[in-house]
Amino acid sequence: MGSGAVADTRDLVRITLPDEAPLQSAYAEADRRQAVADLLTGNRFAPTELGPGPWSLALAVRDGRLVFDIRDAEDQPLRAIILALGPFRRLIKDYHLVVESHERAVVENHGEARVQAIDMGRRGLHNEGAELLMERLRERVVVDFETARRLFTLVCALHQRI
Secondary structure, three states: OOOOOOOOOEOEEEEEOOOOOOOOOHHHHHHHHHHHHHHHHOEOEEEOOOOOOOEEEEEEEEOOEEEEEEEEOOOOEEEEEEEEOHHHHHHHHHHHHHHHHHHHHHHOOOOHHHHHHHHHHHHHHHHHHHHHHHHHHOOOEEEOHHHHHHHHHHHHHHOOOO
């Protein structure tokens, strides 16, 4: 493995989301399923002060806050990290608008160039959301950029309408 490559680690071995009923948007539902599958295939999630994993993560929004309920592999609670959703609101709202635009562009056959431009915007929002999530988790959980991107997708899925 060359420098800068991410090790094939799987610190998270289970991810639980509340009410896993399908999302309103088929595109958002596919995005959520893919994010979970990708996270379980490879991720870097290392809570500080807890020692080595593996971990189970129950991710939820409660009382307007984002809750990372970290558990051991046997699903025993270890630590909860609670983040204010305020800093994420604009990104989540923009993400949902981009998802709607993407679906509309595909359904109305607006052309490949338009769909690709919208997808570039979605990737940019994912990147910005990942950076914000890494910043907010800093000193509590070490995550790599790809793990943060996928977790941001799940945060957006949890809070469909802000």
